[in-house]
Amino acid sequence: MLSMVSKTVSQHIINYISTSSGSKRLLLQDFHNLELPDRRQDSAILEHYRSLGLLFKRCTLLLPTKERLKYIHKILTEVSCFKFNGCAAPMQCLGLTCYGMFLQTLTAGWDELECHRVYNFLCELTNLCRKMQMAVCSKPGQVVWQKMIEEPTDEFSLKGLADAIKLLYDTSTKEWTADDVISLIDELSVVPREWLLENNARLLMLSGNNICFTFMASKAVNGRTIELARLIVFLALVCEKELYCMDWTVKMMQKVCKVFSTPVERNNFLQNVANAFACVIMEMLQSIMSAQTHAVSASHVHEFLMSQPSASQLKKPLACQGSAMSGRL
DSSP states (O other): OGGGTOHHHHHHHHHHHHSHHHHHHHSOOOSSOOOSSTTHHHHHHHHHHHHHHHHHHHHTTTSOHHHHHHHHHHHHTTOGGGSTTOOSOGGGOOHHHHHHHHHHHHHTTOOHHHHHHHHHHHHHHHTHHHHHHHHHHSOOSSSOHHHHHHSOOOHHHHHHHHHHHHHHHOTTTOSSOHHHHHHHHHHHTTSSSOOOHHHHHHHHHHHOHHHHHHHHHHHHHTTOHHHHHHHHHHHHHHHHHTTOOTHHHHHHHHHHHTTSSSHHHHHHHHHHHHHHHHHHHHHHHHHHHHOOSHHHHHHHHHHHHHHHHHHHHHHHHHHHHHHHHHHHO
């Protein structure tokens, strides 16, 4: 607090922070060491950078805005995880989150003009506007959109995108609602052209049970049961291809059944699932018969053979669920 009214005190603090011992003590960098349960480690380091932002706010109060920003930037550049492409494991890193907490605390209460100066300063130093423009205007990166609409892809091609979706869905951030995430997945799989449903199913599985169920429940609530039934078929197909346990698809389907409010709706949904299996198997069979090359034919034969056990394993729960609902009717 004394640094806010005394240049001498503030200069002593600034000088201490600039020393190697000061920066080592204050600029904690254990952004990947998340060993404590219940996110306590996350909270501890975020709270540290909130306090650090308050310290910098007070000890640089008497400096002009431009000088404050130059000094703070000089100190923070010592942390590699605060730089673009500076972290080797960004998906498991809290570095940028802590940097954001620091800046938020530093600029809290500043008027709009001062905040614009901060933004312009960061843009000038990091070339932020150009990087944002490149990200928005360039072709997609790891997720090859053209491949998504032409042929089934593998888990590796979608894992990065699934991890990003899980971060957005993280309930602790409270920045994206479930509806926002559902809309994002819907848009991703149809723009600029619609993905193969198998790739869409794979993305949902990689995104985790909560996101997958929320997405499917949304379709159920909105009456998109035919789309939902076909999606379940391809979830089963992906399980069969990747040697996942088919019980996962069965339990997910049974969970979705509970979303429907009446026995009639549930029965219609289950009938749609049975019809979807029949249609997909016929489509695959027709593709095999009309294929012109051995490679294409072999691929379709493989998918067709995969679909048979998938349908068989889902047949019993479908029948049981249907019988139970017929009894209620």
